[in-house]
Amino acid sequence: MSVKPVTITITGAGGQIGYALLFRIASGAMLGAETPVRLHLLEIPQGVRAAEGAALELQDAAFPLLHGVEVFDDPASAFQGTEIAMLVGARPRTAGMERGDLLAANGGIFGPQGAAINAGAADGIRVVVVGNPANTNALIAASHAPDVPADRFTALTRLDHNRALGQLAATLGAQVGSLRDVTIWGNHSATQFPDVSHATIDGESVPALLAARLGGVDTAKEWLVDTFIPRVAKRGAEIIEVRGSSSVASAASAAIDHVRDWVHGTENGWTSAAVVSDGSYGVPEGLVSSFPVESVDGAWRIVQGLEVDAFAEHRIAASVAELVEEREAVRALGLI
């Protein structure tokens, strides 16, 4: 039986993350070995040649699942009929740029892309924003797509989630695959709160394992506050310092994990994704904030009923306050 190919639009496809994403998507790593794909690569005119080069290489790689690649420099055509939109292309902050300038520049990208998704994407469209500031860019895109259910717009915090798994596994001498129920709360920024309070390894509590490993409950708490949380939250900056440019392959891999789980469902506990808040855990409705989420029947659901202690409440509130500020800034600029 032949399966209809899924149309996927990747913006910024001529850039670094785009290059790391395209070949894995075409190989079946995102939607599975049974699902053929058609790729729409969207670039700005200066990036079109790089995207065309990637398209030539995709042809040369002869992926059986790849049923077509087209390169566009116009959002209306690129999002026509698309079922999955991975919004990677964004305006990076450059020297002398104020925060407001960055939000305004990205508003000029994500507003029109949201409108193009609204006008032409398939009914079941799923959007993940990777380009920074990812949460607020997703908010801008969603606000320009009034006919698309808000829960179809998400931003990537799976990279932060995966970074947290990597740090815990290394510290506890465990395999990442045995870890469950870590959460990233809030913004994809240094204010995010990586939370291990509910995490387990093979059924054992991670806080208890950390206390046993690090010499007591107090030492484990200190490690969480002074080492783990800042290491995860500032890992992007660490990668830039060590590599000389921002994370690429790990970001692409996380974007693939996010879409794969959204489409195929989560197993073995929850993951983290920035989704439009329904007011859960005191996060103001409408903000795109990271939560513990499960994917059920093709939709993200915020995990409900978790106990949030005073420390966690304070950390979540700090990151959410930053998201509120960003929302006020883009509102003041007329971007939402």
Ligand code: NAD
């Ligand atoms: P890059 O500069 O290599 O590529 C970005 C590409 O986007 C460029 O080719 C550029 O021409 C294109 N582009 C710019 N404006 C566009 C538009 N309006 N439409 C289509 N394409 C457009 O950057 P990169 O390393 O690929 O990173 C992309 C973004 O992802 C950056 O904003 C980066 O900060 C962000 N990022 C996010 C995460 C995350 O976890 N959320 C992780 C890593 C990087």
Ligand code: LMR
């Ligand atoms: C990352 O998390 O690696 C990216 O968002 C890049 C950055 O500026 O931190």
